Amino acid sequence: MSGFDVQQFRSQFTFFQLQPDWVYLDNAATMHKPKAVTDAVQRFYQQQNSNVHRGAHQLSQRATTEFEQARDIVASFINAKHRHEIIFTSGATAALNQIAFGLMHTVLQPGDRILLTQLEHHANIVPWQLHCQRHGIHIDVVPLNSSLQLDLAAYQQLLLQKPKVVSFSHVSNVLGHIQPVQQMVAMAKAAGAITVIDGAQGVVYQQPDMQQLDCDFYVFSGHKIYGPTGTGVLYGKTALLEQLTPLLAGGEMIEQVSFVNTTFNKLPFRLEAGTPNIAGVIGLGAALQWIQQYNNNDLIQHKSLLLKAFFSGLAQIKGVDILSMPVHNAGIVALNVDSEHPSDVAAMLDQQQVAVRSGQHCAMPLFSYLARPGAVRCAFAAYNTLDDVNRCLLALEQAVEILTA
Numbered sequence: 540m541s542g543f544d545v546q547q548f549r550s551q552f553t554f555f556q557l558q559p560d561w562v563y564l565d566n567a568a569t570m571h572k573p574k575a576v577t578d579a580v581q582r583f584y585q586q587q588n589s590n591v592h593r594g595a596h597q598l599s600q601r602a603t604t605e606f607e608q609a610r611d612i613v614a615s616f617i618n619a620k621h622r623h624e625i626i627f628t629s630g631a632t633a634a635l636n637q638i639a640f641g642l643m644h645t646v647l648q649p650g651d652r653i654l655l656t657q658l659e660h661h662a663n664i665v666p667w668q669l670h671c672q673r674h675g676i677h678i679d680v681v682p683l684n685s686s687l688q689l690d691l692a693a694y695q696q697l698l699l700q701k702p703k704v705v706s707f708s709h710v711s712n713v714l715g716h717i718q719p720v721q722q723m724v725a726m727a728k729a730a731g732a733i734t735v736i737d738g739a740q741g742v743v744y745q746q747p748d749m750q751q752l753d754c755d756f757y758v759f760s761g762h763k764i765y766g767p768t769g770t771g772v773l774y775g776k777t778a779l780l781e782q783l784t785p786l787l788a789g790g791e792m793i794e795q796v797s798f799v800n801t802t803f804n805k806l807p808f809r810l811e812a813g814t815p816n817i818a819g820v821i822g823l824g825a826a827l828q829w830i831q832q833y834n835n836n837d838l839i840q841h842k843s844l845l846l847k848a849f850f851s852g853l854a855q856i857k858g859v860d861i862l863s864m865p866v867h868n869a870g871i872v873a874l875n876v877d878s879e880h881p882s883d884v885a886a887m888l889d890q891q892q893v894a895v896r897s898g899q900h901c902a903m904p905l906f907s908y909l910a911r912p913g914a915v916r917c918a919f920a921a922y923n924t925l926d927d928v929n930r931c932l933l934a935l936e937q938a939v940e941i942l943t944a
């Protein structure tokens with residue numbers, strides 16, 4: 540039996556104590572932060588506040604130690620083989636931009652192909668497109684099947700075209716569908732492709748194990764896993780990280796500079812230009828340490844209970860068009876109400892203090908495929924309760940009544 544106590548979990552978020560009336564279901568956009576994280580950030584600024592890696596004084600040395608400890612925490616959280624395989628970035632977007640840019644100048648050559656999927660977030664489309672167009676590299680797209688899951692037979696066929704890179708999300712940020720990433724990595728590797736996983740939504744669902752998954756790159760944002768905004772992680776295997784051309788230059792990433800030539804520092808510093816988000820990274824370390832007190836399966840089970848209740852409640856509301864599937868779902872439900880505009884529905888929920896997101900969720904190609912103008916997205920987190928589910932259902936019922944009257 541699950542020992543998960545949602546009220547105990549929720550009590551660690553100051554937001555819910557100060558704003559008890561809000562039902563917060565915009566978790567796929569960003570999550571609230573537990574006190575362990577806000578305290579760590581505040582303590583850093585109040586008691587420490589020094590730059591890292593280059594200070595001669597004790598404060599700077601202590602800041603460096605804490606910053607580097609956060610790298611150890613991340614490495615252990617995702618079971619990376621080496622700590623230098625963890626590169627801190629400002630988020631998943633920055634990490635994907637670094638990978639796309641970095642490979643383009645080394646691994647990828649004109650005439651090559653890369654493979655993306657129909658349900659990617661723009662952050663896993665546009666950085667590739669930007670460089671592929673310039674360098675004459677072709678992008679293929681894995682289609683979806685009738686269950687709005689990736690079509691693995693089509694994926695296998697596209698792999699026959701020998702793409703150099705395959706990049707796909709762990710969990711769809713619109714539908715919540717969990718991709719069979721382990722299988723997809725194995726298939727891509729058998730075809731000789733480099734694998735990139737956008738874990739922005741996946742990392743908070745299932746603690747990923749880099750050595751088991753065996754992908755080449757995995758990226759995520761700190762703010763979607765209880766950490767501060769402006770933090771992110773680019774995990775990569777050593778040999779590939781060493782081949783990435785740095786997207787940003789300056790600061791600690793340099794070894795020697797002259798006006799003739801520059802040589803770069805070793806990993807991880809080589810890909811971390813400028814002063815990092817020190818307090819944020821320390822906060823991210825605190826977030827990952829904090830969440831590990833809980834059993835991940837308990838959190839998954841709790842979210843699946845919420846999801847089950849939400850889906851069965853939705854089935855009772857006439858006029859609701861549910862895009863997401865309840866199975867293999869990480870806790871995100873995209874829906875529409877009749878032909879009403881999603882932003883009108885979201886605005887009605889907002890009036891009831893139910894926070895959801897509406898629109899195309901940075902996934903326009905997916906919405907073109909779905910032939911919908913957008914959707915309302917309800918994204919559940921482990922701190923949500925059955926009461927949140929019921930309040931959202933009630934607000935939706937009222938919205939349907941008013942909008943379709």
Ligand SMILES: Cc1ncc(COP(=O)(O)O)c(C=O)c1O
Pocket residue numbers: 567568629630631632633660662663708710711712737739740760
């Ligand atoms: C699947 C996915 N990839 C990438 C991103 C980009 O994350 P960030 O804006 O934190 O860089 C998001 C954010 O919503 C996302 O959901």
